[in-house]
Amino acid sequence: MISKVLIANRGEIALRIIAACREAGLATVAVHSEADRESLHVRMADESVCIGPAYANASYLNVTAVIAAAEITGADAIHPGYGFLAENAHFAEIVEECGLTWIGPPPEAIRAMGDKANARRTVTERGVPVLPGSSEPVTSRDEAVTIAEEIGFPVILKASAGGGGKGMRVARDPRELRHVFDTARNEAEKAFGVGDVYLEKYLTAPRHIEVQVMADTHGKVVALGERECSIQRRHQKLIEEAPSPAVDAELREKMCEAAVAAAAAVGYVSAGTVEFLYNDGEFYFMEMNTRIQVEHPVTEEVTGMDLLMEQLRIAGGLALSIRKRPKMMGHAFEFRINAEDPVTFAPSPGTITELAFPVGPGVRVDTHIYRGYVVPPYYDSLIAKLVVRGPSRKEAIARARGALGMFLIGGVRTSIPLHLRIVDDPDFAAGRLSTAFMDRYAGRE
């Protein structure tokens, strides 16, 4: 069992983890950079340790500093949150070697899914559909063109070790493919130290639909249903919802089955997300995120489960609190409120001078900001998540419109005005979504 949890993160997720620990009766340790001294997670945790300067590489990404903080405070478990060290298999290994409990998946599972080409092969063997493409890294331009002509253009080159859009290149014809091949390899080499790239069929306007899974150490893996996250810009999700307007009971069954198979294939434990692209009635495995995700509250709202609490239970060796997939009740949205210009998306750090939260049934705000808080320029621009639940999608949208209008944040620019426009978009209202949805908002005004 665990008794004192160190939270290797900051911002809203650090607070969310502290809330779960408090409820579970666990002591908490916050770690923070010099820039986050005034952060709420520092104030709300039982203990706090400054682990480095503002620059994340020297603080939140500093493995030695985080472990040393656990040592000097006597913490016996580490929750990594999302981002930073959450998907660093090496860090997870060190945590375990130090005799601490890692609140997350086994390092081997992180590694197996972190290598994207390997993940693709592994899930294919379990019958999970993937986009047509190369099963091994592509080594030459000629080979790339041969495969591309077999599966049909457009195609996308992706870094095997990849993530975050780096090393990804789309090609519409053989000439373009020959042209971008070396660029993609070089970019992959620079970003990840490995130049391997693989090739996949490229879908121009698919839906992004993902399945939340949860697995315990007793071999039980359960899918908690899907979330649709098609509303993105530059591969960053903006709005997520559950259930997906494109998924019916039959499709849900198939996708959940595939997600459980993918997780089981790597011996998964704890919370994870299997991401799929959905196009013309077919879904394809994209990747697995081996961590709790930003958008986990959407699933919590429609299933009534507490995913963080579930992670703590699992880390303590307990069995999952459910035996089968819970029914999704009603409809939930998450709107990511970023400190950024709603039109240009330029970051907007600064002091929060005014703050009022929306109220009412089915309205939840996960945030770490307060009046007087200074949004530092060093980290992610996410400052709040507005989560809204309603009996139906239509009612949830109406509730979201009201809540967004009542959410006042002064001092920094936020994405709230952009969200207010999206909730009035006829395509959004009709559930006609795709990853190309935001193209119409790019560079407007």
Next chain:
Amino acid sequence: MFTFEELVELIRLVSETRIGGIEVEKDGMRVHIVGPPAAPQYERTGTPLLPPQLAAAGQFVGNPIALPAGGAAPAPPAAQAGQGEEEGLSFVNSPIVGTFYQAPSPDADPYVKVGDVVSKGQVLCIVEAMKLMNEIEADTSGTIVRRYPENAQPVEFGERLFAIRP
């Protein structure tokens, strides 16, 4: 109208008192003089750059984590760091989070004691993190006037270890 001499005097006033700025009006002419940057960059050690009014108010000097905050700030008790006492001191802060050790091994003599004269580059203590012993060196020569942590005590990043009078 302001005379040239009056303007020079105003500029000198703003610059010497290090106030943020001043705005004065005379015979319909308004002058706005902005002082030196209000938020000086703290040096890790060396001459304090804090405005005198802050230093006098007992705020920490020369410490990169000088912001007082919820429990975590390693604030030296007022009795130990009284007004003016810290003037001219140079502080050695921990570059890492870990455990402070005064000596290379439990039965060895401490690297330094209060009152010792040390030279720049001399090892003052060890901060251990993940079984790695990190030797912390003096970045200025002078006399050790204070040691902050006890032996084997945990220290945070940026926490004060020693005060040196150059």
